[in-house]
Amino acid sequence: MSLNGQGLRNWFAVRWSAFLLSFFIMALWETAVHVFDVKPERFPGVMQVLRGLWELIRDGRLLDYIVASLFRVTWGYLLAVALAVPLGIFLGTKPFWRMAVNPVIQFMRPISPLAWIPIALLWFGIGDNPAIFLIFLAVFFPMVLFTTSGVAGINPTYLYAASNFGITGHEFYSRIILQAALPEIITGLRITLGTAWLVIVAAEMIAVKNGLGYLIVDARNSLRMDQVLGGMLVIGFIGLLLDNLVRQLERLPSVRWKRLKQ
Amino acid sequence: MNQSSVRPQSLNKVEICGLYKVYEETSSEAALDSISDRHVLTDLNFAVPARSFTCFLGPSGCGKSTLLRIIAGFDTPSRGEVLVDGDPVCGPNPKHIFVFQEDGLFPWFTAYENIELGIRNLKDSQKRHELVLEYLEMVGLKGFGGYYPHELSGGMRRRAEVARALIANPDILFMDEPFGALDFVTRLQMREEMLNVHAMFPTTILFITHDIDEAIQLADQIVLFTERPTSVKEVLSLGYPHPRDFTKGDLAVLRRHIYRTMGVHAAL
Numbered sequence: 053m054s055l056n057g058q059g060l061r062n063w064f065a066v067r068w069s070a071f072l073l074s075f076f077i078m079a080l081w082e083t084a085v086h087v088f089d090v091k092p093e094r095f096p097g098v099m100q101v102l103r104g105l106w107e108l109i110r111d112g113r114l115l116d117y118i119v120a121s122l123f124r125v126t127w128g129y130l131l132a133v134a135l136a137v138p139l140g141i142f143l144g145t146k147p148f149w150r151m152a153v154n155p156v157i158q159f160m161r162p163i164s165p166l167a168w169i170p171i172a173l174l175w176f177g178i179g180d181n182p183a184i185f186l187i188f189l190a191v192f193f194p195m196v197l198f199t200t201s202g203v204a205g206i207n208p209t210y211l212y213a214a215s216n217f218g219i220t221g222h223e224f225y226s227r228i229i230l231q232a233a234l235p236e237i238i239t240g241l242r243i244t245l246g247t248a249w250l251v252i253v254a255a256e257m258i259a260v261k262n263g264l265g266y267l268i269v270d271a272r273n274s275l276r277m278d279q280v281l282g283g284m285l286v287i288g289f290i291g292l293l294l295d296n297l298v299r300q301l302e303r304l305p306s307v308r309w310k311r312l313k314q
Numbered sequence: 315m316n317q318s319s320v321r322p323q324s325l326n327k328v329e330i331c332g333l334y335k336v337y338e339e340t341s342s343e344a345a346l347d348s349i350s351d352r353h354v355l356t357d358l359n360f361a362v363p364a365r366s367f368t369c370f371l372g373p374s375g376c377g378k379s380t381l382l383r384i385i386a387g388f389d390t391p392s393r394g395e396v397l398v399d400g401d402p403v404c405g406p407n408p409k410h411i412f413v414f415q416e417d418g419l420f421p422w423f424t425a426y427e428n429i430e431l432g433i434r435n436l437k438d439s440q441k442r443h444e445l446v447l448e449y450l451e452m453v454g455l456k457g458f459g460g461y462y463p464h465e466l467s468g469g470m471r472r473r474a475e476v477a478r479a480l481i482a483n484p485d486i487l488f489m490d491e492p493f494g495a496l497d498f499v500t501r502l503q504m505r506e507e508m509l510n511v512h513a514m515f516p517t518t519i520l521f522i523t524h525d526i527d528e529a530i531q532l533a534d535q536i537v538l539f540t541e542r543p544t545s546v547k548e549v550l551s552l553g554y555p556h557p558r559d560f561t562k563g564d565l566a567v568l569r570r571h572i573y574r575t576m577g578v579h580a581a582l
Protein backbone atom coordinates (compact mmCIF):
# COMPACT_ATOMS: atom_id res chain seq x y z
CA MET A 53 0.00 0.00 0.00
CA SER A 54 1.31 3.45 -0.85
CA LEU A 55 0.34 6.74 0.72
CA ASN A 56 0.82 8.83 -2.39
CA GLY A 57 -2.33 7.45 -3.98
CA GLN A 58 -0.50 5.77 -6.83
CA GLY A 59 -2.51 2.59 -6.62
CA LEU A 60 -5.86 4.32 -6.33
CA ARG A 61 -8.03 2.70 -8.95
CA ASN A 62 -11.46 4.16 -8.23
CA TRP A 63 -10.76 7.50 -9.86
CA PHE A 64 -14.44 8.12 -10.40
CA ALA A 65 -15.29 7.71 -6.71
CA VAL A 66 -12.49 10.12 -5.77
CA ARG A 67 -13.75 12.80 -8.14
CA TRP A 68 -17.30 12.25 -7.06
CA SER A 69 -16.48 12.68 -3.36
CA ALA A 70 -14.51 15.84 -4.11
CA PHE A 71 -17.55 17.19 -5.93
CA LEU A 72 -19.89 16.21 -3.12
CA LEU A 73 -17.60 17.80 -0.56
CA SER A 74 -17.56 21.15 -2.34
CA PHE A 75 -21.32 20.97 -2.73
CA PHE A 76 -21.63 20.29 0.99
CA ILE A 77 -19.42 23.26 1.87
CA MET A 78 -21.51 25.55 -0.30
CA ALA A 79 -24.71 24.29 1.27
CA LEU A 80 -23.23 24.88 4.71
CA TRP A 81 -22.24 28.39 3.68
CA GLU A 82 -25.72 29.21 2.37
CA THR A 83 -27.42 27.85 5.49
CA ALA A 84 -25.05 29.64 7.85
CA VAL A 85 -25.69 32.97 6.14
CA HIS A 86 -29.43 32.50 6.64
CA VAL A 87 -29.34 31.05 10.13
CA PHE A 88 -27.07 33.78 11.53
CA ASP A 89 -28.80 36.41 9.43
CA VAL A 90 -25.55 37.83 8.03
CA LYS A 91 -26.05 41.02 6.05
CA PRO A 92 -25.28 40.60 2.31
CA GLU A 93 -22.95 43.64 2.52
CA ARG A 94 -20.78 41.69 4.96
CA PHE A 95 -20.96 38.19 3.55
CA PRO A 96 -23.45 37.17 0.85
CA GLY A 97 -24.80 33.66 0.47
CA VAL A 98 -23.94 31.28 -2.33
CA MET A 99 -27.02 31.95 -4.37
CA GLN A 100 -26.41 35.66 -4.31
CA VAL A 101 -22.78 35.16 -5.31
CA LEU A 102 -23.82 32.96 -8.21
CA ARG A 103 -26.33 35.62 -9.30
CA GLY A 104 -23.57 38.22 -9.17
CA LEU A 105 -21.35 35.99 -11.27
CA TRP A 106 -24.14 35.38 -13.74
CA GLU A 107 -24.40 39.15 -14.21
CA LEU A 108 -20.68 39.27 -15.01
CA ILE A 109 -20.98 36.39 -17.42
CA ARG A 110 -23.90 37.96 -19.22
CA ASP A 111 -22.28 41.32 -19.84
CA GLY A 112 -19.13 39.49 -21.01
CA ARG A 113 -16.83 41.01 -18.43
CA LEU A 114 -15.96 37.74 -16.71
CA LEU A 115 -14.71 36.10 -19.88
CA ASP A 116 -12.74 39.23 -20.82
CA TYR A 117 -11.13 39.35 -17.41
CA ILE A 118 -10.26 35.66 -17.38
CA VAL A 119 -8.69 35.96 -20.81
CA ALA A 120 -6.75 39.05 -19.73
CA SER A 121 -5.40 37.36 -16.60
CA LEU A 122 -4.53 34.13 -18.39
CA PHE A 123 -2.84 36.09 -21.17
CA ARG A 124 -0.51 37.80 -18.72
CA VAL A 125 0.21 34.64 -16.78
CA THR A 126 0.91 32.67 -19.93
CA TRP A 127 3.41 35.16 -21.29
CA GLY A 128 5.22 35.83 -18.04
CA TYR A 129 5.30 32.14 -17.21
CA LEU A 130 6.49 30.90 -20.59
CA LEU A 131 9.11 33.61 -20.86
CA ALA A 132 10.44 32.81 -17.39
CA VAL A 133 10.46 29.04 -17.96
CA ALA A 134 12.11 29.41 -21.36
CA LEU A 135 14.98 31.32 -19.77
CA ALA A 136 15.12 29.61 -16.37
CA VAL A 137 15.40 26.01 -17.57
CA PRO A 138 18.44 26.52 -19.80
CA LEU A 139 20.07 28.66 -17.12
CA GLY A 140 19.30 26.04 -14.50
CA ILE A 141 20.80 23.32 -16.67
CA PHE A 142 23.90 25.44 -17.16
CA LEU A 143 24.27 26.10 -13.43
CA GLY A 144 23.49 22.48 -12.60
CA THR A 145 26.27 21.17 -14.80
CA LYS A 146 28.85 23.82 -13.85
CA PRO A 147 29.59 23.70 -10.09
CA PHE A 148 31.82 26.76 -10.31
CA TRP A 149 29.11 28.96 -11.79
CA ARG A 150 26.53 27.44 -9.52
CA MET A 151 28.44 28.51 -6.44
CA ALA A 152 29.05 31.95 -7.90
CA VAL A 153 25.46 32.62 -8.97
CA ASN A 154 23.53 30.82 -6.24
CA PRO A 155 23.83 33.55 -3.57
CA VAL A 156 22.40 36.10 -6.00
CA ILE A 157 19.40 33.93 -6.77
CA GLN A 158 18.87 33.03 -3.12
CA PHE A 159 18.97 36.77 -2.38
CA MET A 160 16.42 37.67 -5.06
CA ARG A 161 14.01 34.87 -4.36
CA PRO A 162 12.60 35.91 -0.97
CA ILE A 163 11.81 39.41 -2.25
CA SER A 164 8.10 39.21 -3.00
CA PRO A 165 7.33 39.97 -6.62
CA LEU A 166 4.79 42.47 -5.28
CA ALA A 167 7.63 44.53 -3.85
CA TRP A 168 8.66 45.05 -7.45
CA ILE A 169 5.38 46.76 -8.35
CA PRO A 170 6.74 50.32 -8.14
CA ILE A 171 9.69 49.42 -10.32
CA ALA A 172 7.49 47.48 -12.73
CA LEU A 173 5.23 50.51 -13.16
CA LEU A 174 8.18 52.83 -13.56
CA TRP A 175 9.85 50.70 -16.20
CA PHE A 176 6.90 49.34 -18.11
CA GLY A 177 4.18 51.94 -17.56
CA ILE A 178 0.53 50.91 -17.61
CA GLY A 179 -0.89 47.82 -19.29
CA ASP A 180 0.06 44.19 -19.63
CA ASN A 181 3.80 44.60 -19.49
CA PRO A 182 4.34 45.39 -15.81
CA ALA A 183 2.07 42.47 -14.87
CA ILE A 184 3.96 40.14 -17.21
CA PHE A 185 7.20 41.36 -15.68
CA LEU A 186 5.97 40.55 -12.16
CA ILE A 187 4.90 37.06 -13.23
CA PHE A 188 8.28 36.61 -14.81
CA LEU A 189 10.02 37.47 -11.54
CA ALA A 190 7.75 35.20 -9.53
CA VAL A 191 8.50 32.24 -11.77
CA PHE A 192 12.05 32.81 -12.93
CA PHE A 193 14.05 32.54 -9.70
CA PRO A 194 12.34 29.50 -8.17
CA MET A 195 12.36 27.80 -11.56
CA VAL A 196 16.12 28.33 -11.87
CA LEU A 197 16.58 26.79 -8.43
CA PHE A 198 14.37 23.78 -9.16
CA THR A 199 16.16 23.07 -12.42
CA THR A 200 19.61 23.61 -10.94
CA SER A 201 19.05 21.28 -8.02
CA GLY A 202 17.43 18.73 -10.30
CA VAL A 203 20.44 18.71 -12.61
CA ALA A 204 23.06 18.86 -9.85
CA GLY A 205 21.40 15.92 -8.13
CA ILE A 206 21.48 13.59 -11.12
CA ASN A 207 22.75 10.15 -10.16
CA PRO A 208 26.38 10.08 -11.43
CA THR A 209 25.84 6.56 -12.75
CA TYR A 210 23.69 8.03 -15.52
CA LEU A 211 26.47 10.40 -16.46
CA TYR A 212 29.01 7.57 -16.50
CA ALA A 213 26.72 5.44 -18.64
CA ALA A 214 26.07 8.33 -21.03
CA SER A 215 29.77 9.00 -21.50
CA ASN A 216 30.36 5.26 -21.87
CA PHE A 217 28.05 5.13 -24.88
CA GLY A 218 29.57 8.29 -26.29
CA ILE A 219 26.47 10.42 -25.82
CA THR A 220 27.75 13.98 -26.08
CA GLY A 221 26.82 17.48 -27.18
CA HIS A 222 23.21 18.50 -27.60
CA GLU A 223 22.12 14.88 -27.41
CA PHE A 224 23.67 14.64 -23.95
CA TYR A 225 21.68 17.64 -22.79
CA SER A 226 18.36 16.72 -24.40
CA ARG A 227 18.32 12.93 -23.85
CA ILE A 228 20.23 12.62 -20.58
CA ILE A 229 20.45 15.81 -18.52
CA LEU A 230 17.00 17.18 -19.31
CA GLN A 231 15.36 13.77 -18.97
CA ALA A 232 17.07 12.93 -15.70
CA ALA A 233 16.10 16.28 -14.18
CA LEU A 234 12.61 16.29 -15.70
CA PRO A 235 10.77 15.08 -12.59
CA GLU A 236 12.19 17.98 -10.58
CA ILE A 237 11.59 20.42 -13.40
CA ILE A 238 7.95 19.39 -13.58
CA THR A 239 7.55 19.83 -9.83
CA GLY A 240 9.00 23.29 -10.35
CA LEU A 241 6.59 23.99 -13.21
CA ARG A 242 3.66 23.06 -11.03
CA ILE A 243 4.67 25.06 -8.00
CA THR A 244 5.65 28.16 -9.96
CA LEU A 245 2.42 28.09 -11.95
CA GLY A 246 0.59 28.29 -8.63
CA THR A 247 2.78 31.20 -7.57
CA ALA A 248 2.21 32.94 -10.89
CA TRP A 249 -1.53 32.71 -10.44
CA LEU A 250 -1.24 34.10 -6.89
CA VAL A 251 0.85 37.02 -8.09
CA ILE A 252 -1.21 37.95 -11.16
CA VAL A 253 -4.31 38.59 -9.09
CA ALA A 254 -2.39 40.79 -6.68
CA ALA A 255 -0.63 42.60 -9.51
CA GLU A 256 -3.90 43.34 -11.28
CA MET A 257 -5.22 45.07 -8.20
CA ILE A 258 -2.79 47.86 -8.86
CA ALA A 259 -1.37 48.08 -12.32
CA VAL A 260 -4.24 47.47 -14.74
CA LYS A 261 -7.90 48.09 -15.55
CA ASN A 262 -8.99 44.55 -16.30
CA GLY A 263 -8.33 41.01 -15.18
CA LEU A 264 -9.61 39.02 -12.20
CA GLY A 265 -7.58 41.03 -9.68
CA TYR A 266 -9.08 44.22 -11.02
CA LEU A 267 -12.53 42.64 -10.86
CA ILE A 268 -12.19 42.19 -7.11
CA VAL A 269 -10.97 45.72 -6.44
CA ASP A 270 -13.62 47.19 -8.74
CA ALA A 271 -16.40 45.18 -7.10
CA ARG A 272 -15.28 46.25 -3.67
CA ASN A 273 -15.26 49.92 -4.70
CA SER A 274 -18.83 49.58 -5.88
CA LEU A 275 -19.74 47.65 -2.71
CA ARG A 276 -20.59 44.46 -4.59
CA MET A 277 -19.50 41.86 -2.06
CA ASP A 278 -21.25 39.16 -4.10
CA GLN A 279 -18.95 39.88 -7.03
CA VAL A 280 -15.88 40.06 -4.77
CA LEU A 281 -16.62 36.53 -3.60
CA GLY A 282 -17.61 35.47 -7.10
CA GLY A 283 -14.21 36.64 -8.34
CA MET A 284 -12.52 34.68 -5.58
CA LEU A 285 -14.40 31.52 -6.56
CA VAL A 286 -13.38 31.92 -10.18
CA ILE A 287 -9.74 32.51 -9.21
CA GLY A 288 -9.70 29.39 -7.07
CA PHE A 289 -11.39 27.34 -9.74
CA ILE A 290 -8.98 28.37 -12.49
CA GLY A 291 -6.04 27.75 -10.15
CA LEU A 292 -7.35 24.24 -9.64
CA LEU A 293 -7.64 23.68 -13.40
CA LEU A 294 -4.11 24.95 -14.02
CA ASP A 295 -2.69 22.67 -11.35
CA ASN A 296 -4.50 19.70 -12.85
CA LEU A 297 -3.14 20.59 -16.25
CA VAL A 298 0.50 20.50 -15.11
CA ARG A 299 -0.16 17.42 -13.02
CA GLN A 300 -0.88 15.54 -16.23
CA LEU A 301 2.81 15.93 -17.08
CA GLU A 302 3.74 13.93 -13.99
CA ARG A 303 1.81 11.01 -15.42
CA LEU A 304 4.13 10.68 -18.43
CA PRO A 305 5.75 7.23 -18.26
CA SER A 306 9.20 8.70 -18.83
CA VAL A 307 8.74 10.89 -15.74
CA ARG A 308 7.06 8.54 -13.30
CA TRP A 309 10.21 6.60 -12.41
CA LYS A 310 11.40 9.14 -9.88
CA ARG A 311 8.27 9.07 -7.76
CA LEU A 312 8.12 5.31 -7.84
CA LYS A 313 11.69 5.01 -6.68
CA GLN A 314 11.19 7.16 -3.59
CA MET B 315 57.83 -2.39 -10.41
CA ASN B 316 56.73 -2.41 -14.01
CA GLN B 317 55.49 -5.86 -14.88
CA SER B 318 54.17 -4.83 -18.25
CA SER B 319 57.59 -5.09 -19.81
CA VAL B 320 57.92 -8.68 -18.62
CA ARG B 321 54.98 -10.08 -20.54
CA PRO B 322 54.59 -9.85 -24.30
CA GLN B 323 52.03 -7.12 -24.97
CA SER B 324 49.89 -8.96 -27.44
CA LEU B 325 48.62 -11.38 -24.80
CA ASN B 326 47.47 -8.74 -22.38
CA LYS B 327 44.39 -6.68 -22.89
CA VAL B 328 44.78 -4.47 -19.83
CA GLU B 329 47.94 -3.62 -17.94
CA ILE B 330 48.02 -1.76 -14.64
CA CYS B 331 51.38 -0.08 -14.11
CA GLY B 332 52.35 1.41 -10.75
CA LEU B 333 48.87 2.76 -10.15
CA TYR B 334 48.07 4.95 -7.12
CA LYS B 335 44.84 6.61 -6.13
CA VAL B 336 44.38 9.16 -3.37
CA TYR B 337 41.00 10.86 -2.95
CA GLU B 338 42.23 14.32 -2.12
CA GLU B 339 42.87 17.66 -3.75
CA THR B 340 46.26 18.01 -2.09
CA SER B 341 47.67 14.80 -3.47
CA SER B 342 51.18 16.02 -4.14
CA GLU B 343 53.91 13.67 -5.23
CA ALA B 344 55.39 13.70 -1.75
CA ALA B 345 52.05 12.77 -0.18
CA LEU B 346 51.88 9.81 -2.53
CA ASP B 347 55.18 8.43 -1.34
CA SER B 348 54.46 8.58 2.37
CA ILE B 349 51.73 6.02 2.38
CA SER B 350 48.94 7.00 4.76
CA ASP B 351 45.42 5.86 5.42
CA ARG B 352 44.27 8.38 2.82
CA HIS B 353 45.60 6.10 0.13
CA VAL B 354 43.02 3.99 -1.56
CA LEU B 355 45.22 2.23 -4.11
CA THR B 356 48.99 1.91 -3.77
CA ASP B 357 51.34 0.72 -6.46
CA LEU B 358 49.10 -1.75 -8.25
CA ASN B 359 50.80 -3.83 -10.94
CA PHE B 360 49.09 -6.63 -12.77
CA ALA B 361 47.88 -7.60 -16.19
CA VAL B 362 44.63 -8.93 -17.56
CA PRO B 363 45.08 -11.43 -20.39
CA ALA B 364 43.07 -10.82 -23.52
CA ARG B 365 39.74 -12.71 -23.62
CA SER B 366 40.10 -13.71 -20.01
CA PHE B 367 37.41 -13.62 -17.35
CA THR B 368 39.16 -11.82 -14.50
CA CYS B 369 37.55 -11.45 -11.11
CA PHE B 370 38.53 -8.86 -8.50
CA LEU B 371 38.15 -10.03 -4.91
CA GLY B 372 38.89 -7.93 -1.87
CA PRO B 373 37.56 -6.59 1.40
CA SER B 374 34.71 -4.07 1.26
CA GLY B 375 35.96 -0.54 0.76
CA CYS B 376 39.37 -1.60 -0.51
CA GLY B 377 38.91 0.25 -3.81
CA LYS B 378 37.72 -2.32 -6.31
CA SER B 379 35.07 -0.03 -7.73
CA THR B 380 37.56 2.82 -7.80
CA LEU B 381 40.02 0.70 -9.75
CA LEU B 382 37.40 -0.45 -12.23
CA ARG B 383 36.24 3.13 -12.79
CA ILE B 384 39.83 4.14 -13.47
CA ILE B 385 40.35 1.32 -15.97
CA ALA B 386 37.07 2.25 -17.65
CA GLY B 387 38.25 5.85 -17.95
CA PHE B 388 35.61 7.45 -15.69
CA ASP B 389 38.22 8.42 -13.14
CA THR B 390 41.93 9.17 -13.31
CA PRO B 391 44.77 7.66 -11.26
CA SER B 392 46.84 9.87 -8.99
CA ARG B 393 49.94 8.24 -10.39
CA GLY B 394 50.78 5.41 -12.73
CA GLU B 395 48.83 4.38 -15.75
CA VAL B 396 46.45 1.91 -17.25
CA LEU B 397 47.25 0.50 -20.68
CA VAL B 398 44.62 -1.06 -22.89
CA ASP B 399 46.10 -2.78 -25.93
CA GLY B 400 49.33 -1.01 -25.01
CA ASP B 401 47.85 2.51 -25.12
CA PRO B 402 47.10 4.62 -22.06
CA VAL B 403 43.41 4.99 -21.22
CA CYS B 404 42.12 8.51 -21.79
CA GLY B 405 38.43 8.59 -20.97
CA PRO B 406 35.44 6.33 -21.51
CA ASN B 407 35.19 4.34 -24.70
CA PRO B 408 32.15 2.79 -26.42
CA LYS B 409 34.21 -0.38 -26.88
CA HIS B 410 34.75 -0.71 -23.12
CA ILE B 411 31.30 -1.07 -21.63
CA PHE B 412 30.53 -0.83 -17.94
CA VAL B 413 27.70 -2.76 -16.31
CA PHE B 414 26.84 -1.01 -13.08
CA GLN B 415 25.87 -2.45 -9.75
CA GLU B 416 22.39 -0.95 -10.06
CA ASP B 417 20.64 1.91 -11.82
CA GLY B 418 22.79 1.54 -14.91
CA LEU B 419 19.76 1.62 -17.19
CA PHE B 420 18.30 5.01 -17.97
CA PRO B 421 14.93 4.91 -16.21
CA TRP B 422 13.33 7.33 -18.66
CA PHE B 423 13.98 5.03 -21.60
CA THR B 424 12.26 1.68 -22.19
CA ALA B 425 14.28 -1.54 -22.21
CA TYR B 426 14.24 -1.35 -26.00
CA GLU B 427 15.49 2.23 -26.08
CA ASN B 428 18.17 1.45 -23.53
CA ILE B 429 19.47 -1.49 -25.52
CA GLU B 430 19.32 0.52 -28.73
CA LEU B 431 21.80 2.97 -27.19
CA GLY B 432 24.46 0.28 -27.50
CA ILE B 433 24.26 0.51 -31.29
CA ARG B 434 23.37 4.17 -31.63
CA ASN B 435 26.07 4.68 -34.22
CA LEU B 436 24.57 2.11 -36.53
CA LYS B 437 22.92 4.09 -39.34
CA ASP B 438 20.61 1.42 -40.73
CA SER B 439 17.48 1.67 -38.56
CA GLN B 440 16.01 -1.61 -39.85
CA LYS B 441 19.19 -3.44 -38.88
CA ARG B 442 19.12 -1.67 -35.52
CA HIS B 443 15.58 -2.84 -34.90
CA GLU B 444 16.44 -6.44 -35.77
CA LEU B 445 19.51 -6.43 -33.55
CA VAL B 446 17.67 -5.02 -30.55
CA LEU B 447 14.97 -7.68 -30.89
CA GLU B 448 17.63 -10.37 -31.24
CA TYR B 449 19.41 -9.29 -28.07
CA LEU B 450 16.17 -8.86 -26.15
CA GLU B 451 15.36 -12.45 -27.01
CA MET B 452 18.89 -13.62 -26.20
CA VAL B 453 18.64 -12.35 -22.61
CA GLY B 454 15.13 -13.71 -22.20
CA LEU B 455 13.31 -10.39 -22.40
CA LYS B 456 11.31 -11.07 -25.54
CA GLY B 457 8.15 -8.99 -25.41
CA PHE B 458 9.45 -6.72 -22.65
CA GLY B 459 11.07 -4.14 -24.93
CA GLY B 460 8.35 -1.60 -24.23
CA TYR B 461 8.73 -1.84 -20.47
CA TYR B 462 10.42 0.87 -18.44
CA PRO B 463 13.13 -0.29 -16.02
CA HIS B 464 10.90 0.36 -13.01
CA GLU B 465 8.38 -2.01 -14.51
CA LEU B 466 10.93 -4.85 -14.65
CA SER B 467 12.23 -7.07 -11.86
CA GLY B 468 15.79 -6.73 -10.56
CA GLY B 469 16.99 -9.73 -12.54
CA MET B 470 15.32 -8.51 -15.73
CA ARG B 471 16.96 -5.12 -15.33
CA ARG B 472 20.37 -6.79 -15.00
CA ARG B 473 19.69 -8.80 -18.12
CA ALA B 474 18.61 -5.72 -20.05
CA GLU B 475 21.79 -3.94 -19.03
CA VAL B 476 23.92 -6.92 -20.03
CA ALA B 477 22.11 -6.90 -23.40
CA ARG B 478 22.82 -3.19 -23.80
CA ALA B 479 26.49 -3.87 -23.12
CA LEU B 480 26.77 -6.93 -25.39
CA ILE B 481 24.99 -5.37 -28.35
CA ALA B 482 27.75 -2.76 -28.44
CA ASN B 483 30.14 -5.63 -29.17
CA PRO B 484 32.64 -4.47 -26.57
CA ASP B 485 36.31 -5.44 -26.33
CA ILE B 486 36.11 -5.17 -22.58
CA LEU B 487 33.15 -5.68 -20.31
CA PHE B 488 33.37 -4.16 -16.84
CA MET B 489 31.01 -5.52 -14.23
CA ASP B 490 30.88 -4.08 -10.72
CA GLU B 491 29.08 -6.60 -8.53
CA PRO B 492 26.41 -6.84 -11.20
CA PHE B 493 24.43 -9.56 -9.45
CA GLY B 494 24.97 -8.44 -5.86
CA ALA B 495 21.38 -7.33 -5.36
CA LEU B 496 19.80 -10.47 -6.80
CA ASP B 497 18.38 -13.45 -4.98
CA PHE B 498 20.43 -16.63 -4.76
CA VAL B 499 18.84 -18.63 -7.57
CA THR B 500 18.69 -15.74 -10.00
CA ARG B 501 22.34 -15.08 -9.24
CA LEU B 502 23.26 -18.65 -10.12
CA GLN B 503 21.34 -18.35 -13.38
CA MET B 504 23.07 -15.09 -14.23
CA ARG B 505 26.45 -16.72 -13.54
CA GLU B 506 25.66 -19.45 -15.98
CA GLU B 507 24.59 -16.91 -18.56
CA MET B 508 27.81 -14.96 -18.08
CA LEU B 509 29.81 -18.11 -18.81
CA ASN B 510 27.83 -18.59 -22.01
CA VAL B 511 28.38 -14.97 -22.92
CA HIS B 512 32.09 -15.34 -22.33
CA ALA B 513 32.19 -18.43 -24.53
CA MET B 514 30.19 -16.77 -27.30
CA PHE B 515 31.73 -13.29 -27.41
CA PRO B 516 35.42 -12.48 -27.80
CA THR B 517 35.31 -10.16 -24.82
CA THR B 518 37.68 -9.56 -21.94
CA ILE B 519 35.61 -9.46 -18.78
CA LEU B 520 36.64 -7.63 -15.60
CA PHE B 521 34.27 -8.65 -12.88
CA ILE B 522 34.07 -7.42 -9.29
CA THR B 523 32.45 -9.68 -6.76
CA HIS B 524 32.54 -10.19 -3.03
CA ASP B 525 31.43 -13.78 -3.49
CA ILE B 526 34.45 -16.10 -3.42
CA ASP B 527 32.52 -19.06 -4.81
CA GLU B 528 31.23 -16.94 -7.66
CA ALA B 529 34.78 -15.92 -8.50
CA ILE B 530 35.97 -19.54 -8.44
CA GLN B 531 33.17 -20.66 -10.74
CA LEU B 532 33.61 -17.87 -13.25
CA ALA B 533 37.20 -16.69 -13.35
CA ASP B 534 40.18 -17.57 -15.51
CA GLN B 535 42.13 -15.28 -13.23
CA ILE B 536 41.43 -13.94 -9.76
CA VAL B 537 43.10 -10.80 -8.45
CA LEU B 538 43.06 -10.64 -4.65
CA PHE B 539 43.40 -7.25 -2.97
CA THR B 540 44.49 -6.35 0.55
CA GLU B 541 42.79 -3.96 2.94
CA ARG B 542 43.40 -0.21 2.55
CA PRO B 543 45.95 1.04 1.64
CA THR B 544 45.21 -1.45 -1.06
CA SER B 545 47.71 -3.43 -3.04
CA VAL B 546 47.57 -6.69 -4.96
CA LYS B 547 47.89 -9.59 -2.57
CA GLU B 548 47.85 -12.38 -5.07
CA VAL B 549 47.04 -13.14 -8.70
CA LEU B 550 45.67 -16.65 -9.24
CA SER B 551 45.22 -18.45 -12.53
CA LEU B 552 42.38 -20.94 -12.87
CA GLY B 553 42.80 -23.02 -15.98
CA TYR B 554 39.98 -25.40 -15.15
CA PRO B 555 37.13 -26.34 -17.47
CA HIS B 556 33.52 -25.39 -16.83
CA PRO B 557 31.27 -26.33 -15.16
CA ARG B 558 33.36 -26.35 -12.02
CA ASP B 559 32.77 -28.19 -8.79
CA PHE B 560 34.69 -26.36 -6.08
CA THR B 561 33.96 -28.97 -3.41
CA LYS B 562 36.50 -31.41 -4.84
CA GLY B 563 40.15 -31.65 -5.83
CA ASP B 564 42.37 -28.69 -6.76
CA LEU B 565 39.53 -26.23 -6.73
CA ALA B 566 38.60 -27.14 -3.17
CA VAL B 567 42.20 -26.51 -2.12
CA LEU B 568 42.26 -23.24 -4.00
CA ARG B 569 38.96 -22.20 -2.47
CA ARG B 570 40.21 -22.92 1.05
CA HIS B 571 43.34 -20.94 0.25
CA ILE B 572 41.33 -17.89 -0.88
CA TYR B 573 39.04 -18.02 2.13
CA ARG B 574 42.05 -18.15 4.43
CA THR B 575 43.80 -15.35 2.57
CA MET B 576 40.73 -13.20 3.02
CA GLY B 577 40.71 -13.90 6.73
CA VAL B 578 37.94 -16.50 6.90
CA HIS B 579 38.86 -19.71 8.67
CA ALA B 580 35.67 -21.26 9.97
CA ALA B 581 33.17 -21.09 7.14
CA LEU B 582 34.53 -24.11 5.31
Ligand SMILES: Nc1ncnc2c1ncn2[C@@H]1O[C@H](COP(=O)(O)OP(=O)(O)OP(=O)(O)O)[C@@H](O)[C@H]1O
Pocket residue numbers: 337354372373374375376377378379380381524542
Ligand atom coordinates in the same frame (compact mmCIF):
# COMPACT_ATOMS: atom_id res chain seq x y z
N1 LIG C 1 34.68 10.30 -3.91
C1 LIG C 1 35.39 9.80 -2.89
N2 LIG C 1 36.03 10.62 -2.02
C2 LIG C 1 36.76 10.12 -1.01
N3 LIG C 1 36.89 8.83 -0.75
C3 LIG C 1 36.29 7.95 -1.57
C4 LIG C 1 35.49 8.39 -2.68
N4 LIG C 1 35.03 7.30 -3.32
C5 LIG C 1 35.48 6.24 -2.63
N5 LIG C 1 36.25 6.62 -1.58
C6 LIG C 1 36.94 5.74 -0.65
O1 LIG C 1 37.67 4.84 -1.41
C7 LIG C 1 37.59 3.55 -0.84
C8 LIG C 1 37.29 2.56 -1.91
O2 LIG C 1 35.99 2.74 -2.39
P1 LIG C 1 35.36 1.73 -3.44
O3 LIG C 1 33.96 2.13 -3.69
O4 LIG C 1 36.28 1.66 -4.61
O5 LIG C 1 35.43 0.37 -2.60
P2 LIG C 1 35.03 -1.09 -3.03
O6 LIG C 1 36.23 -1.94 -2.93
O7 LIG C 1 34.29 -1.07 -4.33
O8 LIG C 1 34.04 -1.48 -1.87
P3 LIG C 1 32.72 -2.38 -1.92
O9 LIG C 1 33.18 -3.81 -2.03
O10 LIG C 1 32.07 -2.12 -0.61
O11 LIG C 1 31.92 -1.93 -3.11
C9 LIG C 1 36.53 3.59 0.24
O12 LIG C 1 37.15 3.34 1.46
C10 LIG C 1 35.95 4.96 0.19
O13 LIG C 1 35.91 5.49 1.49
Ligand SMILES: [Mg+2]
Pocket residue numbers: 378379380490
Ligand atom coordinates in the same frame (compact mmCIF):
# COMPACT_ATOMS: atom_id res chain seq x y z
MG1 LIG D 1 32.27 -1.27 -4.96
